[in-house]
Structure formats: C-alpha cells, structure tokens
Amino acid sequence: xxxxxxxxxxxxxxxxxxxxxxPALLRLVLVAALAPTLVGCTDAPDHEAERTRRARQMRDVxxxxxxxxxxxxxxxxxxxxxxxxxxxxxxAAREAATxxxxxxxxxxxxxxxxxxxxxxxxxxxxxVRRRRRxxxxxxxxxxxxxxxxxxxxxxxxxxxxxxxxxNPTWVYRKTSYETPGLRMIPSAVDLLVPTYEPVSPxxxxxxxxxxxxxxxxxxxxxxFLVGDTRFPRLRxxxxxxxxxxxxxxxxxxxxxxxxxxxxxxxWILPSLETELANDLPHREAASRLAAIEDExxxxxxxxxxxxxxxxxxxxxVRLARIARMSGATRLFALRALAAESAGATDPCLLxxxxxxxxxxxSWSLAATASARLDDADAAACTLATFDGAWSxxxxxxxxxxxxxxAALRRATDGLDDLDEAQRLLDEAYERMPDAETALLAARAAxxxxxxxxxxxxxxxCSDALVHAFLAExxxxxxxxxxxxxxxxxxxxxxxxxxxxxTNDEIP
Amino acid sequence: xxxxxxxxQATPPFxxxxxxxxxxxxxxxxxxxxxxxxxxxxxxETTLLSALLDEGQTVLEFGGDxxxxxxxxxxxxxxxxxxxxxxxxxxxFQQACANVAINGLxxxxxxxxxxxxxxxxxxxASLTPVGRAGTDEKVRIATVDSxxxxxxxxxxxxxxHALVDTLAGAGETIRTHRPLIYARLTGxxxxxxxxxxxxxxxxxxxxxxxxxxxxxxxxxxDVNIFPGVVQQNVIAAPxxxxxxxxxxxxx
Numbered sequence: 001x002x003x004x005x006x007x008x009x010x011x012x013x014x015x016x017x018x019x020x021x022x023p024a025l026l027r028l029v030l031v032a033a034l035a036p037t038l039v040g041c042t043d044a045p046d047h048e049a050e051r052t053r054r055a056r057q058m059r060d061v062x063x064x065x066x067x068x069x070x071x072x073x074x075x076x077x078x079x080x081x082x083x084x085x086x087x088x089x090x091x092a093a094r095e096a097a098t099x100x101x102x103x104x105x106x107x108x109x110x111x112x113x114x115x116x117x118x119x120x121x122x123x124x125x126x127x128v129r130r131r132r133r134x135x136x137x138x139x140x141x142x143x144x145x146x147x148x149x150x151x152x153x154x155x156x157x158x159x160x161x162x163x164x165x166x167n168p169t170w171v172y173r174k175t176s177y178e179t180p181g182l183r184m185i186p187s188a189v190d191l192l193v194p195t196y197e198p199v200s201p202x203x204x205x206x207x208x209x210x211x212x213x214x215x216x217x218x219x220x221x222x223x224f225l226v227g228d229t230r231f232p233r234l235r236x237x238x239x240x241x242x243x244x245x246x247x248x249x250x251x252x253x254x255x256x257x258x259x260x261x262x263x264x265x266x267w268i269l270p271s272l273e274t275e276l277a278n279d280l281p282h283r284e285a286a287s288r289l290a291a292i293e294d295e296x297x298x299x300x301x302x303x304x305x306x307x308x309x310x311x312x313x314x315x316x317v318r319l320a321r322i323a324r325m326s327g328a329t330r331l332f333a334l335r336a337l338a339a340e341s342a343g344a345t346d347p348c349l350l351x352x353x354x355x356x357x358x359x360x361x362s363w364s365l366a367a368t369a370s371a372r373l374d375d376a377d378a379a380a381c382t383l384a385t386f387d388g389a390w391s392x393x394x395x396x397x398x399x400x401x402x403x404x405x406a407a408l409r410r411a412t413d414g415l416d417d418l419d420e421a422q423r424l425l426d427e428a429y430e431r432m433p434d435a436e437t438a439l440l441a442a443r444a445a446x447x448x449x450x451x452x453x454x455x456x457x458x459x460x461c462s463d464a465l466v467h468a469f470l471a472e473x474x475x476x477x478x479x480x481x482x483x484x485x486x487x488x489x490x491x492x493x494x495x496x497x498x499x500x501x502t503n504d505e506i507p
Numbered sequence: 508x509x510x511x512x513x514x515x516q517a518t519p520p521f522x523x524x525x526x527x528x529x530x531x532x533x534x535x536x537x538x539x540x541x542x543x544x545x546x547x548x549x550x551x552e553t554t555l556l557s558a559l560l561d562e563g564q565t566v567l568e569f570g571g572d573x574x575x576x577x578x579x580x581x582x583x584x585x586x587x588x589x590x591x592x593x594x595x596x597x598x599x600f601q602q603a604c605a606n607v608a609i610n611g612l613x614x615x616x617x618x619x620x621x622x623x624x625x626x627x628x629x630x631x632a633s634l635t636p637v638g639r640a641g642t643d644e645k646v647r648i649a650t651v652d653s654x655x656x657x658x659x660x661x662x663x664x665x666x667x668h669a670l671v672d673t674l675a676g677a678g679e680t681i682r683t684h685r686p687l688i689y690a691r692l693t694g695x696x697x698x699x700x701x702x703x704x705x706x707x708x709x710x711x712x713x714x715x716x717x718x719x720x721x722x723x724x725x726x727x728x729d730v731n732i733f734p735g736v737v738q739q740n741v742i743a744a745p746x747x748x749x750x751x752x753x754x755x756x757x758x
Contacts, residue, residue: 282723326723327553328579329525365558366687366750409749 570665
C-alpha cells in the first residue's frame with residue numbers, strides 16, 4: 001500500500017489559491033478611485049453638499065477596503081473567480097455615468113484633479129499593502145481530505161493540527177428537543193393470561209422437594225416438566241448440556257428413594273438421559289441409548305415393587321433409538337414397540353402407545369401414515385374414558401391427530417379435519433388450560449386460515465394469535481409459540497385486505 | 508471361508524445383510540458390491556419405500572437385484588402380503604431364488620420374465636444394453652397384465668430401458684389397482700419420455716435421488732465405494748389420490 005502524506009496532492013486540490021481575491025479587489029479599488037474623478041467632472045451645485053457627499057464616498061471606500069482586508073470565509077474563497085458577484089455600482093457612480101453631466105467647469109477640474117490624485121494614492125497604498133501580505137505565509141484552508149485519506153502503512157509524523165482534525169472532541173448537551181428515553185413495560189399481557197405452573201410442588205404428584213430443586217436448577221432456560229402432574233414430560237427448551245447434567249445430579253440422588261421423589265426421579269431420568277445422548281455423535285448416541293435402556297431395566301429389576309409406568313418411561317428412549325435407524329429397520333422396530341404397548345389399560349401406558357403411533361405416522365407416508373393415525377385416534381378415544389386430566393389429554397391427542405391427518409391431504413381437503421381439531425382443542429383447553437394445548441390450537445387455527453377465503457381467514461388469524469400469545473407465556477413453549485405467531489402474522493399480512501377493515505379483523 | 512465358482516472366481520458363500528442372508532454370483536454389479544461391502548443395497552430407497560408400504564399389501568418388483576429388496580419387502584408386507592419378483596436374466600434369477608429360499612420368504616413369488624408391452628421372446632441385448640460380451644441371452648417377455656395380480660400397491664422398476672414398455676403392458680393392472688410407481692430412470696435421453704409415460708397414466712411424479720452410500724450402513728464401514736453416486740429415481744402416485752410429497756421436487 002502506498003504511503004500517504006498529509007501534505008499530499010489531495011490537500012492542495014482542496015485548498016483555495018492564495019491569489020484568488022486579487023482581481024476582484026483591484027476591480028473594486030479602481031471603481032473607488034474613478035468614482036471621485038467622475039464626480040469631479042460633474043457640476044457642483046453646492047460646495048457644502050459636494051463636500052458632504054465626498055466625505056461619505058471616502059468613508060464608503062474606507063469601509064470597503066476594511067471589509068476586503070478581513071479574511072474571506074472559506075465557502076466564498078473556494079468559488080471560482082468567474083462566478084464572483086459583480087460589485088454593484090454606487091449611486092455616485094451611477095450619477096457619474098449619466099451623459100448629461102459631461103460638461104465640465106474650472107472648479108470641477110480642480111476637484112477632479114485632487115480626487116484623481118487621492119484615488120491613485122489610495123490605489124498605490126492598497127497594492128503595496130497587498131504585496132506585503134502576499135509575501136507572508138498563507139494559512140492552509142480547512143479541508144475534509146484528511147478524513148478520507150487511507151491510513152499510512154508506516155508510522156508517519158502527524159502534525160499536531162492534523163491530529164486535532166482527525167480526533168474531534170464531541171460535546172453532547174441536553175436540549176428540550178431530544179427524544180425521551182424508552183420505558184420498557186414487561187409482559188403487558190400478563191394481566192390477561194394466567195401464569196402456567198407445569199408441575200406445582202403442592203400438586204398431587206408429590207415430590208415436593210425434588211420438584212423444587214429441579215425448578216431451581218432450571219431457571220428460565222429449561223429444562224421444564226410439562227403435562228400431567230404425576231407423569232410429567234421433559235421439555236428441553238433452551239437448556240444446554242450443563243443444565244441437563246445439573247438435573248441428572250439431582251435425580252441421581254433421589255433414585256433409591258421409596259417415596260414420591262424416588263418414583264418421580266425414576267420416571268424423569270430416562271427422558272433426561274435421552275436428551276443428553278442426543279448431544280452425542282451418531283454412533284456414540286446409539287450405544288449410549290442402548291445403555292440407558294439397560295440401566296433402567298436393571299433399576300426396575302432391583303425395585304421392591306413393579307411400577308406400571310415403567311414401560312411408558314422407556315418410550316422416549318426407544319423412540320430416540322428408532323429415530324437413528326434407517327430403512328425398514330426403523331419400521332420393524334416401530335412395529336415391535338407398538339405391539340408391546342398395544343392393548344394397554346393404564347392411561348399412562350395408553351398415552352405412551354399413542355406417542356409411539358404418532359411417531360410411526362410421522363415416519364410414514366400417504367395411506368400408511370393415515371392408517372397409523374387411525375390407530376392412534378382409536379387409542380385416544382379409549383383414553384378419553386378416563387377421568388380428570390386424562391380426558392383433557394385425550395382431546396388434546398385427538399386434536400393433534402386431526403391436524404396431522406389434514407397435513408396428509410391437499411390444502412382444502414383437510415379443512416374438515418382442521419375444524420374438528422379446533423373443536424377438540426378448544427374443549428381440551430377448557431378442561432385443562434395449558435400452554436401446549438394453546439399452541440396446538442394456534443397451529444390448528446393458522447392452518448384453517450390457510451384453507452379459508454380471505455374474509456374468513458382474517459378472523460381466524462386473530463384466534464390463532466390469541467392462542468399463540470397464551471402459549472408464549474410459558475417459557476417451555478415460548479420459542480415454538482413465537483414461531484407460530486410469526487407464521488400467523490405473515491399469513492395475515494399476505495391476505496388481500498379490505499380498505500376499511502373492522503376492528504375485529506385486526507389481530 | 509470362500510468357495511470357487513465354475514468361472515474360477517472366489518466368492519464368499521453367504522453375507523449377513525441387514526435384512527437376511529444373501530449371496531451373489533458375480534461382483535461386477537453395484538448391488539452385489541454394496542451387499543458385500545455394506546450388507547445392504549440402496550438403503551435410502553428402502554427408507555422411502557418402507558414409509559409407504561404396510562402389512563397385507565402386494566408389491567411387484569421388476570429387476571431382482573439378487574432379491575436384496577425382496578428380503579425387506581417380504582417382511583414389511585408380512586404373511587398376508589405378497590412380493591412378486593420378475594428377473595429375466597437366468598443366473599440372476601436363480602440367485603434371487605436362492606436368496607429367497609434360504610431366508611424362507613414364502614410370500615415372495617419369482618417370475619423369470621422381461622415385463623414388456625407384449626408376449627414373446629427376445630435377446631436381452633435387444634431390450635437393454637448387456638454388461639459384458641458373451642452375456643447376452645434369450646429372455647421371455649410377458650406383460651404385467653398377464654400376471655393377473657389380485658392386488659398391487661407398489662410397482663417397482665429397477666431395470667433401465669424397461670419403464671416405458673413395462674407401463675405399456677400394465678395398463679389394465681394400473682387402471683384397476685392404481686399402485687404407487689417407483690422407477691429408476693434410464694438416463695438423459697430417455698428420462699423425459701419415461702416421465703411422460705407415467706404422467707399419461709394420470710399420475711403425479713416426484714423426483715427421488717438416493718445416494719448409494721449410507722453412512723450408517725449395516726457393516727459400519729466408513730469407506731465410501733460410491734462417492735457422490737446417486738440414482739435418478741422417480742416416485743409417482745395417482746393424481747386423483749390424496750398422496751402429497753411436498754418436500755420432493757415434482758416433475
């Protein structure tokens with residue numbers, strides 16, 4: 001890179017020429033010198049008036065010279081000479097240019113001689129003065145060139161004045177016109193939305209201390225326990241491996257407990273271990289998942305009494321193993337897993353069976369996927385016969401199944417399924433208002449809106465947004481809910497809008 | 508342990524593959540090399556098709572590939588389903604039969620025919636380019652319709668230069684059963700006419716481009732003997748059905 005000096009050519013180009021003001025100045029001085037001469041050639045009607053006028057003219061000339069000797073502003077100095085405004089002639093000069101005043105008299109000659117001599121003397125004095133000034137060094141005019149010059153490759157001695165120009169000192173002063181600072185109001189919708197507590201320590205799940213410890217370790221990033229209070233499901237959310245390891249340490253300490261804490265720890269641990277295994281490379285994860293299953297079976301064998309939920313606790317592990325299989329191997333493993341949980345009468349096992357069937361359908365296509373959804377729907381109908389939270393869970397499952405079935409069809413063909421899904425999810429939300437159901441309802445509404453004409457879609461979009469906002473209140477579902485809300489907003493914006501929409505249509 | 512074939516080549520008698528025991532006669536074929544090296548063949552095809560097949564269904568496969576895919580399809584359709592395997596080349600047909608037999612696949616039916624647009628006989632070289640000199644042979648030609656299948660859920664065509672003629676001889680069967688069609692395209696020159704032939708039957712066609720190497724292969728081999736090699740396949744479904752394949756390129 002070439003080394004650039006601060007005295008480079010760019011500076012010279014942007015600086016004004018030192019002799020730039022001379023032609024204009026000379027013109028002005030000549031005008032000033034000739035003016036009295038011309039005046040002297042005119043008739044003098046009154047000596048007193050003539051003296052007064054001459055004094056005024058001399059005063060004007062002196063002022064003009066003072067003004068010209070003061071430094072010109074940079075903007076004016078940078079203008080080309082040709083564009084300088086022409087100096088307007090004074091009233092006296094205009095009078096002198098009048099043709100009727102050419103007749104001269106003897107006193108006028110004397111006055112004109114004196115005035116001409118004075119003007120020439122003034123002109124001489126000005127020229128001498130200007131020459132002296134031109135010999136003096138000319139101050140460099142300010143230029144922006146240094147701010148755009150490339151930095152030197154090697155250290156170059158920079159003059160103090162240039163350093164000052166490169167590093168301006170900015171002084172900020174408060175004014176009455178400045179923008180007021182933003183005042184953040186956290187969670188404005190909190191007043192409208194109940195706060196979700198996925199598993200409260202006072203619930204019938206027991207495990208008071210364990211849940212408190214886990215919640216303490218989770219913070220706002222997760223992992224979280226969601227769903228049923230006795231058989232909560234692990235949701236990782238934004239939890240890192242470190243967060244999961246902190247949970248595992250807590251759970252490990254409770255594994256041999258005979259009470260609710262121990263039961264809950266044994267229920268959660270396989271899911272947690274599965275999440276940890278998901279962070280490993282493919283082959284390591286496969287062997288780790290097999291080890292997790294073996295360890296869980298060994299623990300169950302050592303337990304004093306069999307836990308009916310044990311098989312259900314292994315479903316996340318086995319599904320994670322199946323997800324790593326390829327080809328028909330996955331299909332055969334899914335068939336085996338579904339066959340094990342088929343015919344379950346325990347609601348927990350039944351729900352796990354539905355989970356297996358839904359996973360199977362997600363890895364299937366067309367009629368095969370549809371057949372698995374039919375099986376899952378039948379199991380969900382059986383689950384609906386149980387009381388309490390299981391009934392709401394069954395409606396949630398059936399709504400989910402309808403959404404998946406609609407996805408297998410072409411857009412408008414799935415509308416009936418989506419309508420039914422919306423109804424089921426609304427019922428489920430009434431029975432058990434949780435963020436997971438709200439999010440699913442939002443998704444159902446969003447997909448319905450895509451199948452409907454624009455005038456109906458707008459109001460469905462508002463429903464979807466309300467549900468998405470509700471789901472966002474729970475940190476476990478916040479990220480998915482935000483994604484859903486963005487989808488709905490994009491869909492709404494893509495709709496052809498009426499010029500004057502009603503308030504109901506504006507989400 | 509290995510045995511010597513009549514041609515003098517030493518080949519292992521059996522390989523333990525992902526879906527059963529298998530062996531091949533010659534190793535000059537990609538399917539045979541894959542079975543030997545990885546214990547599987549075109550596993551990404553299997554991944555897609557096993558998501559489409561269900562118990563009790565009927566499959567017709569033209570081009571046996573040493574029954575490599577018949578092994579898993581037989582298990583997928585189960586005892587209530589059927590797998591029909593058509594292989595016109597004599598030795599390969601016999602090899603496929605051997606693999607079916609030693610795995611006890613009694614729901615697999617083998618047919619030593621070329622599935623074309625009519626009945627008769629022809630030299631193999633006149634139907635498809637033969638691999639080596641001296642491997643040409645006379646083959647029997649039959650139509651799909653002549654097989655009189657009670658059901659057909661998937662028609663799988665593996666052989667090149669066969670798709671258009673096979674579909675021409677399967678008009679009645681396709682009209683009756685509306686099966687899914689999965690086929691390997693022959694090449695640049697024939698691809699357009701082959702896709703058009705499928706569309707002419709009232710089908711929608713999507714592209715499927717599986718890699719021959721599966722990193723998670725059965726043998727756990729990290730050596731890729733098919734670097735960057737893909738097959739140009741298509742999957743087609745009746746346009747009047749509900750089948751949607753949104754993530755694939757529709758042709």
